[in-house]
Amino acid sequence: MTTNRAPNRLLDEFARLVTDAAGAAQGVRREMETAVRAQGERLLNQLDVVQREEFDAVRDMAMKARAENEALKKRVSELEAKLAGSQGAE
Template identity: 40%
Template sequence: MQSQNPIIADLVKLANSAAGTMAGMTREARDGARERMREALGGIDFVTREEFDTVKAMAQKAREQADALEARLAALEAKSGQ
């Protein structure tokens, strides 16, 4: 038969309480950190890859059109003798 020592029983209860408290504090700290990150990143506007690729293609097309217009203008200027 096993005897029940009240000091050991109290130490076990104290250890269990401390473990529960630490687990709760860890969860609370993690949740708080996540919330702070959400708030910090909330003001930043991110774009999707699709939006980025679309704007990139538009910029490339505009660059090509500008180059074509520049070449056309140079040809017209050369033709007019300027």
């Protein structure tokens, strides 16, 4: 039975080694992801890229301004037509 215990102990040690290696690999992966994310954020900050929230806010303001502009165009056209009609009646 002593021969049976030695391979089991060897397998247990090997399994522990593989488990430790897998844990270390996950740690390295997390560190790499963090480093890549930080480098990406630094690059975007250097490029002066607009954040999504700011872009959405400006887009909404532009859409509102465009709608107001269209309404004013329509009002001016109506007033011009009214003015032309009153001048023709004189």
